[in-house]
Amino acid sequence: MLVQLKVSALAIVLTVTSFLSFEGTNQHSVAHADLGFAKFFSKDNNGAVASFKHAITIDSQLCYLSPWQLWTMMLAGQTQAATKTFKNSLKKDPKDRSLGRRSSAPH
Numbered sequence: 001m002l003v004q005l006k007v008s009a010l011a012i013v014l015t016v017t018s019f020l021s022f023e024g025t026n027q028h029s030v031a032h033a034d035l036g037f038a039k040f041f042s043k044d045n046n047g048a049v050a051s052f053k054h055a056i057t058i059d060s061q062l063c064y065l066s067p068w069q070l071w072t073m074m075l076a077g078q079t080q081a082a083t084k085t086f087k088n089s090l091k092k093d094p095k096d097r098s099l100g101r102r103s104s105a106p107h
Contacts, residue, residue, distance in 0.1 A: 029059035040068065045076035 036051030052069040056062055066089065073082035 027058055029055045029062055032058065033062060033065055036065070036068070036072075040072055045072050048072045049076050049078065 032051050032055035036048045036055060039045075039048035039051055049069065049072050052065050052072060056065055056069065070082050070086055073079075073085070
């Protein structure tokens, strides 16, 4: 079962990477989020952190990625950066937080 999961995750990484290369753009936030999940489940924590960060940079309204990004940062040994990111999110005015809001950014 674990081998199947790793093979599936690797297939997703290759598919999404191929899609982004074919499209010739790095501006697909959901594709980068999917790539982050594939890397997370294939235990590439540093790669997952980079993909999640890139997705959030493209579309800051992807609120469902926040806990995944923070947890993956912890697993990747980026404890201080995760703590700083979490503290910064708590400083935001509740009206400026992305929870429950739809993004107008292209996916």
